[in-house]
Structures are given as C-alpha cells and as structure tokens.
Amino acid sequence: MDKNKFIKDNFGISDKTLKLVSEAEESIKEQFKHIENICxxxxxxxxxxxxxxRVSDSHFVATTGYGYDDLGRDTLDRVYADIMGAEDALVRHNFISGTHTISTALFAVLRPNDILVSITGKPYDTLEEVIGIQGEAGNGSLKDFGVKYVQIDLKHDGTPDLEQIKFTLTHMNVKAITIQRSKGYGWRPTYSAKDIGALIEFVKEISPETICIVDNCYGEFVETEEPTAYGADLIAGSLIKNPGGGLAPTGGYIAGKQKYVELCAYRLTSVGIGKEAGASLGFNRQMYQGLFMAPHVVSQALKAAVLCSAVFEKLGFEVDPKPNEIRHDIIQSIKFGDPDKVTAFCQGIQKGAPVDSFVTPEPWDMPGYSSQVIMAAGAFVQGASIELSADAPIKPPYIAYMQGGLTYESAKLGIMVAADKMLRKE
Incomplete structure (x- = not known):
C-alpha cells in the first residue's frame, strides 16, 4: 500500500503538505536520536x-473503605519517590489535576501571615484563584487564610530576576517560593531540572529555611532527572499528563522531602491520618502500567512537538522551542499573531485526533481562565494533555500550545491536518 496515496485519499492531505512534512522530518533526525536515548x-x-x-500482581488488588494496608498504594509511593530522586511521594487517584496537586502542596506548608513568592512570574491561570490574586474574597483562597503573596516577574529574556529575588528574600521572611517549570500560557523558556536546581541553590544560600515548590507539569521524563534530584523540597504534577503514560484515568503526584509530603497527605485526607488511609478502588494497575509506559509515551509526544516545530517554522511562523533545541517539556508553542489562525490550527489538530475528530472546537469561557480559550482534544481520557491536544487563550499575541501524542504516527497526522488547513487558507 502506498502510504501517501492512503493519506491523500482518506484524509484529504495535499501533495504540498506531504512534501513539507517529509522535508521537516528529514531535518530533525538527529533530534529524534537524542529523544530516543533519553527515553x-x-x-x-x-x-x-x-x-x-518488588512490584508484583499483588500490588494491583483493589481496596475499599478506609483502604488500610493497601500494599499497592504504598509501594507506588515508593516507586515514584525512587524515580523522582525524592525521600517520599504521594500518588493518588483522588487528585483531579495538576492544579489540585499544587494547591494541596501550597495549603499544606503555608500558614496565616506566611509569605509565598512566585519567582518565575505569573503562575498558571488556574492557580490565580487558589492564591487569591483573582476571584472573590471568601472563596477559601490562600489570601483568605492570611497568606501574603509576592510575584517577581521574569526579565525580558524569560530568565528569573536574581537581583529582585535576592532583595525579596533578604528583606522578607519568605516561607515558600514557587517555580513553574513549563511556560504555561507564556512565551519564555521552559526551565531544565538543572536550571531549577541552580535557582533553588541560589534561594537556599540566602534563605535556607525557605521551602522550594516546583510545578513539574509537562516536564516528567523529558530529561533523565527531575527537580527533586537537584534540591526541590516538593514537586507536583498530574497523572493525565506525562507520568500517567496515557493509561492513568485520573490522579496526580507530589514528591519531595518526607516531612513536607506528610503535610501534603494531611491536607489531602486528614491530620493524623495522612497516607495511612485511602482506598485505591482498583486504580493501581492503570497507574503502575501508565508509569511503566511513560518514558516511551513522553518520547512520542516529544517527537510530535519537534515535528510540529519544524513544520510550522517552514510555514513562516515563530516557534518555541525551535526544531533542534534541547527540550525540557512536551509543549510546542507557535505564535500566529492572528486569532483566526489560532482557531484554524486548533481545529486542524482536532480533526487529527482519534476521538471526537468530527468536532469543531470554538473559543469559550473556560472556568479558571481570564480570557476565552480554545481547546482541541480528542482523548481517551478527558483533558489528558499527554494525548494529542492544542489550546490557546484568545488574546494577543495569539499563541497556540500543542502537546502530547500517544504515538508519533497519530500525532503526525494531526499536525499534517493542521498544516494543510493553514496552507489552504493562504
């Protein structure tokens, strides 16, 4: 069977797009080898x-009720801690998102009159109401509980403002700082685990007792070490992103210093109970198997991101990262400068999805976001951004963010459809 003929006949992709994608693939072969080595x-x-x-079939047995002596749950915590280079971990299906895990970590370690400082600029949109910089008073934010918040914006080149960080840590009794590894809805570099480690070392030299918390979403398994291996006190993420490997149907993790992980467990369940209870309800098998698959699935998503970068750079758009840059997360940004092109791109990605390919996404008022957002997602697990997806806030400079792809081949189709949609609009 002729592959290109099949694609043309069944997906309507033009010869021009097929040629463009083929040339793009040829230009990124060395980057693919690097990704395969990391994998x-x-x-x-x-x-x-x-x-x-000593993971065995016995760890997949479901527990109910209080979930006392859940061997699978407790062992999964230790497996995650080992992989993350951490003292302890808390891995639970009860976490509903990355925002939930980070929120849990913040509420776990902060107390009234404590000071929280974001040293990587504005946090991801869904954390704004958690902190209290958006939303109504009385909704239970950190601000409602008397936690003070300071934001240190990034410099123009997207790097942390070390001078301002030093000034703040010197003149304030800062309880905790947060670092967002990935760019979120920004146009700046994603930070490597090593870069984050250097930043944490800088903080600790000035204020040794300050707790360093890292939003690790989208970064797991992109490198061979995580920020906990470089001194992070806590890292947090979602299982419907990288570490769930496309198989975990829900959940999240927190890893880091044992004393802080224990506080997080108290926050998730109850003080005095912590990690000792919580039935796994049969989710253990999917979380173990998803973790096993995660390095490979992340490598597939990375290859898709590299291809997307190469294709849309060839189409004349500004991309970040560039095709042959070393990556620290799975996200690919494309600056379109036009809301209609952002919408066309996301609609193209949707048509290349295995689920809901017939749906046409449109911008809408999504809860937790300050502007309308368009989201393309045809996933087996709702909202799973380790599966092929694309989203964008509808605001200048009109940047779309693509991530995921359980297989490179399926993600490649989505990218081809999106590129073809762009070429037909010219």
Missing amino acids: EINQLRVMKAFADN
Missing part, C-alpha cells in the same frame, strides 16, 4: 524502581 535511560530508571520495590 531508553528513563525506561531503565523505571525498570530499576519497579524491580527494587
């Missing part, structure tokens, strides 16, 4: 953690 190392790390913790 193999990470797979070996996961295999070692499974073997060291």
